[in-house]
Amino acid sequence: MLAENLLAGRTRNMGASAIREILKVVSRPGTISLAGGIPAPRSFPMAIIEKITEAVLQKFGSEAFQYGLTEGFPPLREALAAYLETKGIVATPEQILISTGSQGVLDGLGKILISPGDRVALEAPTYLGALQAFTPYEPRYVQIDTDDQGMLPDALDAALARHSVKFIYMVPNFQNPTGRTLPMKRRLAVAEIIQRHGTLLVEDDPYGDLRYGGALIAPIKTLAPEHVVYVSTLSKVFAPGLRMGFCLAPDLVRHWLVLAKQGVDLHTSTFDQALAAEYLSGGHLARHLPKIIELYRPRQQAMLVAMERFFPHSFSWTRPDGGMFVWVQGPMGLDMEAVNRTAVDRGTAFVPGTFFFAHPGEGKETLRLNYTMADEATLTRAIEILGEVFDEALTGFQKGMSSAFRSSSMVSARC
Structure with missing residues (x-):
């Protein structure tokens, strides 16, 4: 035993x-x-997947089955740069890091940012998977009050004035678990607050494309780009089993995320990344x-x-x-x-x-x-x-x- x-x-x-x-x-x-x-199986583009699988084999051949860059498959990073532009986020392919699901980014952030006892600020309630990713690194959580429109900027400002916070975690679009969306006025306030306090925000956006009413609201990343790690995934709009996540982070954070990922999985599945690249670049997602x-x-x-x-x-x-x-x-x-x-x-x-x-x-x-x-x-x-x-x-x-x-x-x- x-x-x-x-x-x-x-x-x-x-x-x-x-x-x-x-x-x-x-x-x-x-x-x-x-x-x-979880997404409904009926939402999976099965006919498209069959089509793009053949396209990937023809276009990339054995390259789709080889080891690849830790940062990600270049064609996918190029396709994601174009995809992010539709949300108002300006990024070069080199600035994008591919992960094995967005959960991989959250764990990586915990690994490189949290020392035991560090404070992490987040919404109350918040995404359970983020708590699971961060908690093993032994942070102290600072819960920020919310209402029907999400996090209260005044409460965030007061918390940052009172505590030294390593980073803030937030799901501003159709939040898990509440479904709430942070309105533009509050996003502007949050952007001003994090820049004034010199604080990092992790903006997790897995659901932003699933909008049934209302207009697109600009990501906080567009308002304070050097203070925001933008995290997202294709799991809700492509196929969750492919575990395709990505992030756009300030240079220092991205550098250490790459090193952390090398110790975990070297890189995300090349073949799955190739499928995602073809799904995006071929206009199939749209x-x-x-x-x-x-x-x-x-x-x-x-x-x-x-x-x-x-x-x-x-x-x-x-x-x-x-x-x-x-x-x-x-x-x-x-x-x-x-x-x-x-x-x-x-x-x-x-x-x-x-x-x-x-x-x-x-x-x-x-x-x-x-x-x-x-x-x-x-x-x-x-x-x-x-x-x-x-x-x-x-x-x-x-x-x-x-x-x-x-x-x-x-x-x-x-x-």
Whole structure:
């Protein structure tokens, strides 16, 4: 038997993904899961992939199967530079670093930037995968207050004045888990704040292309380019199994990210990068993206309509202009982990919101719902079930509160 002292101390900060553990529980046939955060298989451009695979073999031949540059496959970096230009981001191919999924960038940033005890500022709630990437490097988290429009610039400014923060992490477009989008006025304020404080911002943008309404808002990278690491992925608009992420970082950060990546995987799959290069440069993304949006838009609408119909009046939720998630707030004190166990027994599931907070115990009355993996009729049925579960949970919760109040009153009377 191997002893536990064989393991590095940092492993005490590593744990299984709460969401992946929930997905294991709800994977049985017949369960309607609103817990995952994954693209619908119907969104994958299967016919296009078949076509571009042949094109890659003809264009690159054995080069597509050879070792490559750590920084990334040059044709893909060229294609990404053109793609970023459509978002207003000016970059040369040499400035772009390809990663194995955007998660690879987040782990790399943790590795090169965080020493034990360093402070990292982030939204409350925030993306669980970022917490998993950063936590093994032992940071102290500074949670920045948010409202229905995302991070509050005044709260960020106050936190930076009070603490020495190594970097800020933010998902400004259709945030995971809330679906919120930071408006332009706040982006301008955040850009001014990070430049004034000389602070680095990690702008994670995996969902920005999944817009169902409203207009494109400029990335913060365009407003303060030397203070922002822009991170994104093709997982939501191409194929997640290819694990194709990338970032655009200030020179110093990019240099060290390259060195960190060399120690992890040398480089991302050359063949997969070649497929992505052909997908972008051939104009396939531009033609396929509207099909993805037309798949998800009615699903989101069906969920929102069903929530209005079936959820208790004491619940509130976001109404995003895009992305993959809706965030729900229940009455204070209601334990959504316990409620989810009941929901699973009834054949549906969600993710309790507490997992998206850096500080344990917060957000117990919140939850995240995903709508990309089920059709409209199935989503409506799942929301109806959840409405019944929530009504029952509220009844029990209110009885418990009433009993506690009566007990407290009796004690007061005896005193």
